Amino acid sequence: MSNAGLSNARSGIEPLGNARWQTPEAKRRIARRNAAERRFKLIGLGAIALSLAFLALLLVIMLKNGLGGLDWNFLSGSDSTDPDIAGVWGAAKGSLLTMLVTLLLSFPMGVLAAIYLEEFAPRSRWIEWIEVSINNLAAVPSIIFGLLGLAVFINTLGMPRSSPLVGGLTLALMTMPVIVISGRNAIKAVPPSIRDAALAIGASKMQTVFHHVLPLALPGILTGTIIGMARALGETAPLLMIGMRAFVVTPPGGITDPSSVLPMQIFLWSDEIKSGFVQNTSAAIIVLLIFLLAMNGLAIYLRNKFEVRW
Amino acid sequence: MILTGVLLAVLGLGLVGWFAARGRARLLHTGRGTMHSMPGYHAWHVALWIVVPALIAWGAWQAIMPGLVDGAVMADPAAAQLPADPMSRAAILAEAKAIADNPDTVAFNPLSNAMSVPVRDAHSRFGLIGALLVAIVALAGGGWAFTRIRANFPARTQVERGILALLLIASLMAILTTFGIVGSLLFEAGLFFRDVSPIDFLTGIHWSPGNARSDNLADSFGAVPLFWGTIYIGAIIAMIVAIPLGLMSAVYLTQYASSTVRKWLKPMLEILAGIPTVVYGYFAALTVAPIFRDFAGSLGMANPSTESALAAGVVMGVMIIPFVSSMADDALAAVPRAMSDGSLAMGATRSETIKKVLLPAALPGIVAGVMLAVSRAIGETMIVVMAAGAAARLSLNPFDSMTTVTYQIVQMLTGDQEFNSPKTLSAFALGLVLFIVTLILNIIALRVVKRFREAYE
DSSP states (O other): OOGGGGGGGOOOOOOOSSSGGGGGHHHHHHHHHHHHHHHHHHHHHHHHHHHHHHHHHHHHHHHHHHHHGHHHHHHOOOOOSSSTTTOOOHHHHHHHHHHHHHHHHHHHHHHHHHIIIIOOOOOOOHHHHHHHHOOOOOSSSSHHHHHHIIIIIITOOOOOOTTTTHHHEEEEEEHHHHHHHHHHHHHHHOOOOHHHHHHHHTTOHHIIIIIHHHHHHHHHHHHHHHHHHHHHTTOHHHHHHHOOOOOOSSOOOOOSSSSOOOHHHHHHTTTSSTHHHHHHHHHHHHHHHHHOOOOOOHHHHHHHHHHHOO | OOOHHHHHHHHHHHHHHHHHHHHHHHHHHHHSOSSSSSSHHHHHHHHHHHHHHHHHHHHHHHHHHHHHHHHHHHGGGGGGGSSHHHHHHHHHHHHHHHHHHHOOOOSSSHHHHHHHHHHHHHHHHHHHHHHHHHHHHHHHHHHHHHHHHTOOOOOHHHHHHHHHHHHHHHHHHHHHHOOOOOHHHHHHHHHHHHOOOHHHHHHHHOOOOGGOOSSSSHHHOOOOOHHHHHIIIIIIIHHHHHHHHHHHHIIIIIIISSSHHHHHHHHHHHHHHSSHHHHHHHHHHIIIIIHHHHHHHHHTSSOOOOHHHHHHHHHHHHHHHHHHHHHHHHHHHHHHHHHHHHHHHHHHHHHHIIIIIHHHHHHHHHHHHHHHHHHHHHHHHHHHHHHHHHHHOOOTTTTTTTOOHHHHHHHHHHOOTTTTSSSHHHHHHHHHHHHHHHHHHHHHHHHHHHHHHHHOO
16 A cells, blocks of 8 residues: 555645644544545545456456367357357458448548538537437447347348348447547647648648648547447447347358357357357457457557657 | 449549549640649549449439339239239249349249249340440530539539538438437337337336237236336446446546556556456356355345346446446546645545545536446346346346346347237337437436536636
8 A cells, every 4th residue: 555656645634733733632533534534545446456356357267268268270160059169260250341341331431520520510500410419329229229220221221131231330330429529539639720731821621631630630530440349349239139140150251141240159159058168158258358459459559659749 | 233343334434534534634734834723633523523423323223223123024924924912922023033143043933933034134124224324424424524624624622512512421421320210219119009009018017028919919018127127237236336336446546546556547447348248248147147146045035046137237337337437537527626625725634525525516427427327237238138037027136037128129139020020019119218218318418517517617
């Protein structure tokens, strides 16, 4: 507790030279208040420690159960009813294809929408509606997006069920608000002087935005995009709605083939009765967490490397 | 097939137009000296005039072609043999289309083979007409734009106007998505409410879609037990875990921890928010639930179930901790420093300042954060699917298995029943309720946060 980092917070009440502070009653009171102070601080530290202990327990149990199952066969195989043969490559490829569709749709759409709202939008009732709906979409439960995907993409437009195409579309709708919000913050952070300078030497508004503001805001936008994509990668509920729980023995060949995704594979295996699947589930969780850790690490790296403090 | 080729051809034509226009504009540039727009803008102007009208024509043709093909097939003599019954007729036509696309398909009905010939003919005929139409539109647009390449032509303004339209369309996607959600939920829920009255649905206390028959529909779809389970798990148990832990971590991180400690602890806490919910669900089912079951057993409960509201709620609460913590963090940071400085200067200890000054001042922000956390918890799916159970019951016992709105949505839609049964449609009605409740929570919370920030600015 008494390390250097915490010393500034340790300042309790010191008894002063004044005689009134020296009475036993005053001393008791001060001691009581100092004890309350220490207790409060300890509770705060305890709250963090408890949360982190839960995290550690989760990770340790997954590692203990799953590390033995991580070998080349597991990483290169596809789903099977036999836990010894089953692997994650089929599901990982499905995740990859789904993420590709999501990225190709949500990134351009999100960035363009962010540019419009931040740089060009007039202050009108319409624009206010767009902003309100973006903020709300970012907080709508993911399962609702799954219902939308089922009703619109599959039942109305007749797209193939269980395919990375529909999964990617659904997740793109979910990810786009995240990208728009982070994109707007990144664009807002570019100082007005950059815009004024470009406009002053005769650039048009459009040239100013695309030649100067956007490149400067891009690291921030990319960070937000990666975080949004990481969230989409771990998402299961909306994909459950559009039927991406197919038992897929061969990896999907294209974005219209039935496929599964990594989190869905975890969910399907967790339901299996054979005891070998406990190891498989935990191993798949390790694979998924490594992917997520890599993506978040990349986002933090990008932020630290390219972030400009104006 | 042919139309995909057309799409590529249009893009190729656009590329050709781009280079041709740039070349011509450059010639003008060297000849005249001053121009309104750079050659590149002329190039984009022409390319856009080739691609955009052609794509619109392509999309329009894609939309009307199936109707034209059907009309042509019905006019064919072979169609006279089709049965009058619309169901089997549609089935044969669908099969004929599959054969026309891929000749190796094995037909279930021999008539389909005969029908596939006119289908294929009509396909190629209308495909060709469509391709011609698209080509004409592309060439006409490109040609018209090409004649406008002049030194004083404002190509840049035109292109920028086009880009602005694109930006506007991108931002309208958000509104379109919202309309899509509201529209599809209302439509499907409307179908459900034709069979079951909304009053029975919202106030009934028996949820048993499994044995719903047409004569007891009103009795089988009472959603109150689901609402109770959702509130009990998401808004009560999860919050009992998340609010104290999240709030105290925020207090510690903002008020006591040095900046180095904060720099390390905060990202570690955020990892909790980054773990996929399916992992939490598995952890809840594998580790947490058995612990609570054994605990319930040791309390003397008979046959404690593995799936319990407590396990799902506690794990969900842990998942929400970083969210509550960062919302409380923001709320505490918004309180002006002068307020806590004033309290400290009067001789209050830090904890007294926090309890008596900071927390009351930050309360609106914290309450809004808790509301957002609740809206997130009641929409959470995987943890309850894996750990909470399927039994719809009104119970106060946290060790009982309980079900939630999200669990039942998953349950209703992952079976194999036909899409229009009341059972399937009930999922959309539940989704509608969930959407409305989370929407109200979010709107109120965002408004409170906004007003709270303004109050201290």
